[in-house]
Amino acid sequence: MDQDKRGRRSIGRADESATVDMVHIEHALLDVGGVHTSYYTAGDPSSTPVLLLHDGAWGADAMLSWRDVLIDLAADHRVVAPDLPGFGQTDKVVMFGASPFEHRLRHLAGFLKLLQLGGPPHVVGTSFGGTLALRAAAVSAFPMASATSVAGTGGPWRVEFAKQLLADLEPGREYISRVVEVLTNRTSGLDEHIDRRYENSLAPGHYAAMVSLRLKHPAAAPAVIEDRYPNSLADAAVPVSVITTAQDQLVEPDWPKHVRPVAPNVVFHQMDGPHSPNITHPQELAAILRDIMRNQG
Template sequence: MTTTTGLPKMQETTYDIGGGRKIFAAETGEGPPVLLLHGGGPGASGVSNYTRNIAALAENHRVIVPDLPGYGRSTKGIDGTDPFGFLADGIRGLLDQLGLHKAHLVGNSYGGACALRLALDTPDRVDRMVLMGPGGIGTTRALPTPGLNSLLNYYSGDGPSRLKLEKFIRHYLVFNAADVPDAAIDERYRASIDPDVIAAPPLRRPSGPNALRTLVKMDFTRDRRLRRLPVPTLVLWGARDKVNRPSGGHLLAERLPDCDLYVVANTGHWVQFERAELFNRLCADFLAGHR
């Protein structure tokens, strides 16, 4: 059964993962479990990030779509000293609550960094992994991109505004600005000005005396475990990505021992949204074991 938005009917549950933290997740479908982990832009959430993918993947999988810690209906606040580790711990806690020892992980941007960190820390918990323009790839080897600066500056200066969010989404997030409806921007803007989010923005620049240590910890290309990670991985990267540099895909392909790389022409940072049909086909084939 699908709703009028094209999404299948989904079961919604909020899970207590301990330490006073809760993670909201929606799920649908049957089959091998796959978690879809969303990006870290202002106002992001799980289902909104994957509206064009959930139904297709649910044809053969149990699709679980959480709101990452700090976002949506999950508990706000992130450990700024190790944000990727904090996200990975949260999703690992969700797997425990779901009774899943192992699952496929699909991660976009911030969610890709979460997936990769979870796999590095506990590779036995990850079956296969699909990463779309993941964060944390070579980030200490060059200055931040204009798109990443736009994202990190959203809550600073004169504070959040719909105009700032629209510029980030239409100018930096996607290749074709007209592809994103106004309603989607309105929805994300409303979520981005939740008082709890404004009080503790989930994605911000490391600061303080340990900022450099945090930055190094957030660059996976400096993690020696990357070359030994046994998890089969598919990396999809938009050739016109203005947030995370497409060269990151080649860095991962060079370092990961079992990695396929697909660079998508005329596509920005949001591959699963901009090229949904291609993404759905490649993702489904890869998760099924077809290379």
């Protein structure tokens, strides 16, 4: 890989085990308020920008969530996919005393301001990244053209066994394999994905960033955080869409019923597939995202 003095490098398809020629993914690092932030870009810089936000399971990063979708969308969009704080090659930082969304949205706002994409991006997130997209739209956290969540609910309505599995954080590749199976409903053919997620889980600071927010003072009263969600989605100033999946094992299958009455502006779409179709059905998902973004102007 070629790397210049700014820490920027060009990643060809071969380096990312891709099979289609002529798409190059560039990796760079950006200092966002003291947080060294890793991100990937592809596509014509003059094209409509898209910001992709990855899932929040142990070992996640931007490329594991979005590589094939990024490559597909880069044909006609400028696509940016950061590693969120605590994940991938971004600094392993957390913020205590705030909601799990607030400091991440501030970080994304600073990231986009420094990146200067030339226009507000369409924001697309998967799972926890989808939750961030919805939360960003609800509070106008930064300029965006639209917000789309892929299987992210905004926080609530996850099924109990999935919450337990994703909270256990057991050491070892076997546990990571179980996490991937819940995300994708299979492990066959995903050995490379599992291996890379397992390697990420061993990165210094990543485990601490994942578990630290659970630490509570034994004598402290439970914190009460006011949260208007999902009612706050009605305040969104941009189009908001949600893609649900028919074979999702992580969330309640009828969770949109909680959103529709209070935020009728949110448009729901459904596709076949598991919780993370960005991993298992990238071309199909990319086609749906194109339609959504086209209809949203």
